[in-house]
Amino acid sequence: MKKFVPRDDEGILTESESYLNIDQHKSSQGLVSIIMGIISLILLIVLFVCSYTQRGEAGVWIGWSGIGVYLMSLTGLIFAALGLKDKEAKNERSYVGLVLNGIVFVWLTVLYWGNL
Numbered sequence: 883m884k885k886f887v888p889r890d891d892e893g894i895l896t897e898s899e900s901y902l903n904i905d906q907h908k909s910s911q912g913l914v915s916i917i918m919g920i921i922s923l924i925l926l927i928v929l930f931v932c933s934y935t936q937r938g939e940a941g942v943w944i945g946w947s948g949i950g951v952y953l954m955s956l957t958g959l960i961f962a963a964l965g966l967k968d969k970e971a972k973n974e975r976s977y978v979g980l981v982l983n984g985i986v987f988v989w990l991t992v993l994y995w996g997n998l
Contacts, residue, residue: 908972911965915979918958922986925951952990958983 929947933940958979965976 907970909965909968909975911961911968912971912973912975912977912979915958915962915965915983916975918954918961919979919982919986922951922955922958923982925954926986926989948990948994951986952994955983955986955990959987 925947929944929951933944962976962980962983965971965979966973
């Protein structure tokens, strides 16, 4: 989406008929959300592999690490929502972060709450 602001020949904003074309910026919250989603997904896979190689006897540290990954994906979801809320930014990064963090969050929610 393109936005237009009026300007005159000296670059001073006026109510004249000339326009300067300005593009929307990319969302920094979306980028943070993508990074957190990738890290969460990698850590989740590492925790699954560690637990599998120790045949389920990995100990409490795997569970606490999983809760840390759960909280990281929740934080990534919050950053994605903030990126989507910004009307001046493009939303592609926020949507990707939302999907990545959403997958990890739902996966861990089913894993933890399904065993109660």
